[in-house]
Amino acid sequence: MRKFYLHTFDKSITFDLNTEKALAAEPQGLGNGFATSYKESNDGNHLTNVKPSFDPITLKIYFNADGSDGYGNYKSLLTFLSACGKSDFLFEYDDGITDKFCDVILKSITKTEISSEGLFCETLTLERQTYWFEIIEDSFIFGKSELDPVFPMSFPFGFSGALFNSEHKARNDFFSPAPLNITISGNIFYGLNIYIKSLAGEIISQIDFQSEPAAGAVVTINATKKKITVTQNGVSTNGYDLTDKTKQSFLYLPQGEYYIGANISASTTGKIEVSIRRYLYD
Numbered sequence: 001m002r003k004f005y006l007h008t009f010d011k012s013i014t015f016d017l018n019t020e021k022a023l024a025a026e027p028q029g030l031g032n033g034f035a036t037s038y039k040e041s042n043d044g045n046h047l048t049n050v051k052p053s054f055d056p057i058t059l060k061i062y063f064n065a066d067g068s069d070g071y072g073n074y075k076s077l078l079t080f081l082s083a084c085g086k087s088d089f090l091f092e093y094d095d096g097i098t099d100k101f102c103d104v105i106l107k108s109i110t111k112t113e114i115s116s117e118g119l120f121c122e123t124l125t126l127e128r129q130t131y132w133f134e135i136i137e138d139s140f141i142f143g144k145s146e147l148d149p150v151f152p153m154s155f156p157f158g159f160s161g162a163l164f165n166s167e168h169k170a171r172n173d174f175f176s177p178a179p180l181n182i183t184i185s186g187n188i189f190y191g192l193n194i195y196i197k198s199l200a201g202e203i204i205s206q207i208d209f210q211s212e213p214a215a216g217a218v219v220t221i222n223a224t225k226k227k228i229t230v231t232q233n234g235v236s237t238n239g240y241d242l243t244d245k246t247k248q249s250f251l252y253l254p255q256g257e258y259y260i261g262a263n264i265s266a267s268t269t270g271k272i273e274v275s276i277r278r279y280l281y282d
Contacts, residue, residue, distance in 0.1 A: 070120030167261035186270020
């Protein structure tokens, strides 16, 4: 059975479209499409560009299957949409085989009268911004992480300690580059370099830090939204000036297999968390 959900971008708030208070039906716009551009010449038309072009996602939503008049349920959806404001939010679609997401913005929601059959049904229209993707398939940490004790043999044998990691092999099978979302914390920023390189060792793209935030700050580099944020004591500010503008500010994993890494050592006091948004052709 198909299921649909709406989430704020950080997934802190979810609106369920599968209940008697708000039941989604008759979905449209869940497929994929492309816009093409051509250049005319004496030899005919030549394809010059192909880019994604998505139909709007539309859903019929029934608000009074719970036996109420439905107005309170309708208001609950408006409250969720108001919390999202003009920003992107997430549309989740589980077809029973793959649970997937896309970024959307609100285009419209109708407001009509209850029908003569007693149905309170409105149409929600969302402008789709991205391909479908999984959240988040690949997630790994650069730096030192503590290991729990493991006992492959009976007591008193066993092992516990710390694992150090500064490089990770990752693969992107999709034809569009996969955004890397990075969170950095600790005494780690001075001279920090985070990179993507080929299996042969060629640097494909890299982020260099040219300055440090205040002690205790956490830096988030969100390639999906193209934002660098510094958070300290619950206050977030723009961190775009931290990086060297002669290099990249955001990293995207090309199609194929690559290494993602950082120039840190086992003595580094901090960590770098990297997540990859996995796009799907579904």
